[in-house]
Structure formats: structure tokens, C-alpha cells
Amino acid sequence: MSVIDVHTHMFTARWLELLKKEGGLYNIKTRPDGQQEIFRGDTPVVIPQPGHFDYGLRLTHMDAAAIDISIVSLTCPNVYWGDEEVSCRAARESNDTMAQAQATYPDRIRWLTSLPWEYPARALEELSRTCSNGAVGVMVLANVAGRSLTDPLFAPIWAEIDRRALPDMTRFDLSWSVGFMFDTTLAITRMIFDGFFDRYPNLKVIASHGGGTLPYLVGRFEKGDEVEIPTRRKMMRKPTDYLRHIYYDSITYHLGALQYLIAVVGAERVMFGTDWPHQVHDTKGAFANTAALPPAQTSAVRSRNAQRIFEL
Secondary structure, three states: OOOEEEEEEOOOHHHHHHHHHHOOOEEEEEOOOOOEEEEEOOEEEEOOOHHHOOHHHHHHHHHHHOOOEEEEEOOOOOOOOOOHHHHHHHHHHHHHHHHHHHHHOOOOEEEEEEOOOOOHHHHHHHHHHHHHOOOOEEEEOOOEOOEOOOOHHHHHHHHHHHHHOOEEEEOOOOOOOOHHHHHHHHHHHHHHHOOHHHHOOOOEEEEHHHHOOHHHHHHHHHHHHHHOOHHHOOOOOOHHHHHOOOEEEOOOOOHHHHHHHHHHHOHHHEEOOOOOOOOOOOHHHHHHHHHOOOHHHHHHHHHHHHHHHOOO
């Protein structure tokens, strides 16, 4: 059985140097254990690991774990900092490095493009350029420098992603164990209740970390929709229909949570992910939890769903 990791990350040394010089609110601090960590003000964001920069280490990890293909992406803070030129430089640096990795390891690496979303015209140029260079989807955090993903500023970008029917992975910002979950949850909930998925029906949005808390709020979403004033309602369908329209990765760190996610949205909506090489990656748990599923679900989550969605 093949295994495709849809949630795994890479940095580049030049991207990190650019962040150090032009990062604005973002800065680098040294932890008590000697590791450097990226902060947003005083809020910890991510700890760069050797595997973030080294595709050789990645291939070694993939071989040891029996992962066939990794779909890599630039994690937070992505390129949402600096002025227009800095954001575009950061995007090109990351995207070109990933394109080169795919060219070097065509059987093992695929990648998601990062875009300078705050500058829609430039973002559309980068989307076109990187799709031509082999990007299989788009990476976006759960907000863009504080702007909601449903902000009208981003409508031209979403329209083009929708036209291309590209997979889109929504990520997170801020604190790890709780903040990530609720940032993802809030972003997707806004999309659902704002009618976003009715405007862009071809988007294949992948909600990270098992969808945050989305599956566990399904009852509240349905009750909220039930009592909503009809004239304010923007959705064309029921909230549960949208939860079963988007996709999720399998990073829940707990078998029961993964099983519940599948019970709510269906196994055909969940894909294998590890979050490697972050310190909190769960390669071992991802294999153990998916192995505990019924065989048909294991196959769907580990590879068949990603093969279908990314046309691999």
C-alpha cells in the first residue's frame, strides 16, 4: 500500500534570512535549549528544524517511515510579512526551491505554492507561474496578516484557484496546541456561514490537524443554522454538507479523534499527514492510527484520496 503525506513542510535558508531582515512583527529568538525560534512579537510560531532545510534528511525520513510521496508546503508565517516586493521575493524563493526539489526527486516530491495574498495582482502572477512550474495546489494560512480568507480583497485569487479546481490547504498561526485548532476552526466556519463554498464550489480545501475542532462542533453548527434569521442566511446547504464537502488531514494525535472525524465526514475526506519535520510531528502516530482503521479506510486515508485529489 502506498503512502502519501499531504501535510509536511520545508523552509529555505534564504527565506529565513529574509524573514530575519524584513519580518516586521516576526523575529528570531533563542530558546533556553539553544534552538532558534520564530516569534510573532512575543508569541512563539515555529522552531526551524534541520529537516526543514534538507531534502536529503527528508528522503531518509521518508524511506525509514515508508512514505512514498511528500507534498511539501511553506508553513507559517509563510510570506505574509514585509512590503510587496519582500512578500513576492519570499514566495519566489520558497516556490522555486520546491519546484527544484520536485525536478530532482520526481517520484517522491510534490509541492503547494505560496502566494503574496495581500497583493492580489502579484499573487495571480505567482499562481500562474508556479502552476506552470508544477505546483499541485495552494498553501494558505487561516488568515492573511489578520485578514479573513473571505475578505473581498482576495476574491480574484479565490476565483482563479476555483477555476483551476486546485486543492488548497488552510493552515494556522499563533499558539500550537489550542491556538492552531481554533484559528483553523474559525477560518473554515466563516467560509461555511458566509456562503464561500457556494461561490467557489470547485475548491478542494484541506483543513489541517483534522479540521481543528470543526467535527466536534457539528451539532452546534446545525442548531445555529436552524435558529438563524432567514434573511441573514448566506449558505445554500446545511452546515454538515459543507463539512463533508471539504477535506482534512489525519493529524489528530489520538485514534479516537481520528475515528470520530471519519464518522462525521467520511473516510473519503481524510488524507494522511505527519507535520514533519516540526518538533510536534506525529509520523509514528499517523501510521499507528491509520493502521487501526478498517482496511478500506486505511487505504483511502494513506493514499487513494490524495491520488484522486492531487491527480497523482
